[in-house]
């Protein structure tokens with residue numbers, strides 16, 4: 001299962017290998033090769049919510 005993380009956190013996770021917090025709240029170690037894995041539905045929902053919130057600000 002692939003989780004979605006904020007970009008800055010994702011870079012940090014890559015560099016340090018430390019677990020970081022995904023959008024759904026799960027603490028997760030990101031990997032470079034999660035293509036093909038199903039995206040966590042809670043993360044996808046949360047991302048949509050954030051994107052919708054950003055659109056409202058414009």
Ligand SMILES: [Zn+2]
Nearest residue numbers: 003024040043
């Ligand atoms: Zn998730």
